[in-house]
Amino acid sequence: MALSQPISASPSSGPRADIILYNGPIWRGLEEGTTEALALWQGRVLATGSLEELAPFRDDATRMIDLDGRLATPGFTDAHLHPTYLGVVMDWVDISPQKAPTLEALLTAVKARVEQSQPGEWVFASGYDQTKLDVGRHPTMAELDFIAPNNPVMLIRTCTHVQIANSLAMQAGRITDNTPDPDGGKIDKVNGRLTGFLAENASAPILDAVPPLSRAAAIDAIERAGTYCLSVGITSVMDAAVGMKAGFEEIAAYNEAKRTGRLPVRTWMALQATPAHDNIVPQCHDLGLVSGAGDDMLMVGAVKLFLDGSVGGATAWMTEGYLADRDNHGLQMIPTQELETMVLDYHLKGYQICAHAIGDGAIDQLITAYEKALDAHPDPDRRHRIEHSGFLAPGQNERMQKAGIIPSPQQVFLHDFGDAYVTMIGMDRVYSAYPQKTWTQMGLKPPAGSDSPVCDPAPWANLHAMLTRRTGKGTQLDPAECLTIEEALQSYTEYGAYSQKQEHVRGKLMPGYLADVAVFSRNLLEATPEEILTDTVCDLTILGGRVVFERARV
Template identity: 50%
Template sequence: MSVATLALRNGRVWCGYGLPIAQAVAIHGNRILATGSDDEIAALTGPDTKVVDLGGRLATPGLNDAHLHLISTGLIQGWVDATAAAAPTRDALYDALRKRAAETPKGAWVLGRGFDQTRWPDGQMPTADELDAALPDHPVALVRACGHITIGNSAALALAGITADTPDPDGGVIGRAGGRLTGLLAENAADALRAARPAPTLEEIIRAIEAGGQLLARFGITSCMDAAVGQIDGMTEIRAYHLASRDGRLPVRVWATLLGDPGSSIVEPCHDAGLVTGVGNDMFRIGGVKIFTDGSAGGRTAWMTRPYAGQPDNYGVQMLPDDELFALVDRYHGMGYTLVCHGIGDAAIDQLVRAYERVRAADPDHGFRHRIEHCGYVDDALNRRMIAAGILPAPQQVFIHDFGDGYVAVLGPERALNSYPIGTWDRLGMKPSTGSDSPVCSPDPFPNLHAMLTRQTINGTVLNPDEALTAEAALRAYTEHGAYSTGDEDVKGRLLPGMLADIAVFSRDLLTAHPGDILNDTRCELTVLDGRIVHDLLEGAA
């Protein structure tokens, strides 16, 4: 028997759903050697074994954020924080933007992200006129929390070449009122504004990967899916990931989803280089291909079969017609890629299910685990069709916490209460994962866990408590089901001998703690990635 290189003792080790709780875990190199009692693990230690006393704390498999944007998470660290926590009112946001402008040379961009107008008393979007008044000397781009709506001021719109006469692009909306631009750019309409800003350098992208991964490690997240790699600077992002991995600057395991939208796809050059689903190593692997089919519910751009509350003509934004989406899905599947397409509204989800059903009918024995990212609004019929076609839901339960009250406002109570029904998916055996969609929401796992346990919004509204999970099922969504969604359930997501040594240790027992305490008074105190301690707040480790 090998001797442990690292041992965690005197704790409660949750090895995975349905498995017995252990006291200790032994690691050899980058793999789990054994779990068991303190005495059993002590027999596997030697004079060179690093031993950490957990002091009764809970250890779990490393968390897997099954959908976020790692590069963007790192890049926005230097942007103005427009979230409700930092800017609870429109005036507070404009004050923060003005402060940044005072520190920024005239003519240089001021960027902010995170606002949610449904959290403000009047519920109204910011406007170009308001931004012009607050920051007359700088181009400004203010991105909504969901990432699907950007507000630009007049200087920014001019640099992007957008005028009141510019037609709406396919899959996008340019906001207008009284023949004038409002500043609102929804979905593909924001592409011109992004293109007008200076692109980050290769080194800046690598630093963003490093900073984003270090942030995840502080939360006990050891694996993630980076959604839509290529969205910021095309193949430069693939190069950045390879260099970060080569140079030891990749602090988290990444399953990289390639942007596959028409006009901005990086699938073809990746395929030409042999980069298809599964290629890579345990730290960086090519995942699936992402196509956007609609927007966000809070931004009223998710494609619905029924209109938004108070807007009888607004069904959201359909990004692609059926024939174009079906052709793309058929092509990418045939090229060897898992499909991980964005669909939030029930109309968009139905379109994706039909696309995946076609693939299943043409290739009934295929082993791809095609996914629907977000998958916000479904009914029993859609769920049954997803099961029949082998489709996985990939939701972000933190959306309930952060945006649930906004869903009630824009959709009405009937539809909002059943948003992101993870309890139903779990009961149906659909193996739902969870994630943060960072920087849409913080990668902090505790609001996510709280939402799975309670279905409570940040204001205490409860959205259908029947969709809540047990504590163990919530942890399974964050670990084993996340691994399953990327085809990695044999190597991670549980703490079994031979599996990758990724572990998170928490200040509270997530299996027994009150949900309010998990939300408000819990932290990750130790993170082990690939057998190495990469985050450590414990004192007195021996």
């Protein structure tokens, strides 16, 4: 039996557990393995062992939770998602392939929302993937104008890096046929006329014209998204771009949500630093909000930079061009000298840095900037991160290992978008992308994430991709990069905590650790990948020793 260190009295005279879980495998961590029973007290793990060994910690007030063979694990960490944005998107029109597999279905869904809206009211829809539409292309401005002549409309591609706007939305952003491409963005035109397609920074003028998200609406979104995360076993998240939806007001929204009990999950905030007009870091730094400020429930994490786009949107910065246009290498979002200056500045100010880099061109640019900052001012435990880190060039893994850089991937991308990736850049570059087994073996400790609302934060597809390396259509990618179920759980728990410098506080179910627990509907350690994908749910979630989600069992 393992007892927490602060307890000096014998079990017979010591504390009594608030909750004891028993009668099922309790996975404490990769090295620690499973135990039969788990006692929780005052928000922390009190003890682990057999039910008999934990009996002295039980009294009439202890809630006994019978696992009935189900697996309990540390609460999962989604190391990269956008809770505020997810909460907002949950109120938008859903045009994902599951809801709108055809262009006609997509336009019908958007038209229905337009007809429910007042003239001039903005209409947003998200989740489309042109590679999965029956027409195999993006919707157009003309098609949106036809269904929405009196409302500004914007469609957001599933990757969030591409948007389609109608004429009224373009007018709101003062984008015309004569508007040039901005730095780090693309405005598509055919024969000199707008098509509606906008990539990366090109959509900024339109988004600036949208009424800002109020603090009350931001809190509603934070609560809505966090509540959903709890229902799928996620107890900790990284908000991968605080400030993206409401600027510095999001900091206030998060703190008010916490103060009023409306922050459902532990949140590690990555502060939006690019593009320049959305940079909230100067305000945060002036207030002393640097990495580590806060507490176990709400903490300032990293500074967030964007270096490129997405493969599906043909905007990820690749050294080799895209198949449909070999001259297109994607978008470089930040000039190299500017990036290196920013990285050094934030490094000196004490920030951990996490930067979006998917293509090998962006990854190389970022690793070099990190290397230069760390060489000039060494900090072997800063743990700068590369968000996504999907398509690497030879030698980049070794450079990350030497510099102590953490790759922060989303294996669910391979499940949801792997076949589209093959269409965009070819099997050779996709086959061994997102090499999580290699990273694990190299000791890089890659966490797991969903990038929600890009992908569903529910962990089933992510776990399936980690275990099988198969796409949603069944295409087999490099099987040498498959993880075991224990390694996959480690990514979701221990490595998630490590990526946020919280590995001594959470990510395991050992005495003294935070009492964050997820109970799943089956024993994942013995389930097939297909059972995990199609027939598994989270039955119960505990945060800080308190049951915060419980599914009714039939």
